[in-house]
Amino acid sequence: MLWLDENNITAIPACLPKLAKLNVLGVRNCKLLQEIPALPASMWTIDAFGCESLQRCSQLESMLRDNGPEQIIFANCHRLISTHGDQLMSIMRPEGFVRERKMILIPGSAIPEWFSHKSTKSFISFQAPVGTSTDTISLVVGICGRITWCEIQVFINGKRVSINDWFCRQHLNNFKESDNLLLAYIPEIFLPSSREDYIDLEVKVVSLNRILDETLGLKALGVYLMEGKFEEIDSLRDM
Numbered sequence: 001m002l003w004l005d006e007n008n009i010t011a012i013p014a015c016l017p018k019l020a021k022l023n024v025l026g027v028r029n030c031k032l033l034q035e036i037p038a039l040p041a042s043m044w045t046i047d048a049f050g051c052e053s054l055q056r057c058s059q060l061e062s063m064l065r066d067n068g069p070e071q072i073i074f075a076n077c078h079r080l081i082s083t084h085g086d087q088l089m090s091i092m093r094p095e096g097f098v099r100e101r102k103m104i105l106i107p108g109s110a111i112p113e114w115f116s117h118k119s120t121k122s123f124i125s126f127q128a129p130v131g132t133s134t135d136t137i138s139l140v141v142g143i144c145g146r147i148t149w150c151e152i153q154v155f156i157n158g159k160r161v162s163i164n165d166w167f168c169r170q171h172l173n174n175f176k177e178s179d180n181l182l183l184a185y186i187p188e189i190f191l192p193s194s195r196e197d198y199i200d201l202e203v204k205v206v207s208l209n210r211i212l213d214e215t216l217g218l219k220a221l222g223v224y225l226m227e228g229k230f231e232e233i234d235s236l237r238d239m
Helices: 060-064 078-091 165-169 172-177
Strands: 024-026 045-047 071-073 102-107 117-119 123-129 136-145 150-156 180-190 198-207 218-225
Touching: 060 078, 078 102, 117 123, 123 218, 136 150, 136 198, 150 180, 198 218
Parallel strands: 024 045, 045 071, 071 102
Antiparallel strands: 102 180, 117 218, 123 198, 136 180, 136 218, 150 198
């Protein structure tokens, strides 16, 4: 692990890829940092929260795809988004994330247009035809707003299913300073062994802080299933 938080550095040494066992890079609130070099393949977390001057990130596309870090945090990195926003939104489409879980946090105040289900509430329910030959489903969950400490919960046919609680809670508290967009790619959620061709699927964002009101600071919630066409069964799609 390499933590350089709140330093006045403008660049990270180019020798970073040679650190073959490095798995975490933390540069939170390095206000003068302008560039992140290529990272070693061993990386699973990069946290650049609040790097206001960050403009360039080597190998950005490979970082965001399956072979990149599991957690990528660019919250409040507005200059990076102004430079690479279109590229980021293009390569973060779900087609490249079917094999591994990943969480990406960037500045944003809207759910991407490719999400099939959207709501301004803190939950979404719809019916999904999955077929009896399918054992798992994979989801992309999008959250935008100024959320503090919360978690993502998934329910199938009214029963909460096991995803990775740590993964779905981590870093959501970074939302509180300004609007940010979180994309959580959640692969291989196991389906009930006995079921019909359709399942009732519900995704919730739940506060873990009892002091917060019910709105959570959430502006919008989105859900996308990796494959197939899905029919909503309620009126929650209000965006």
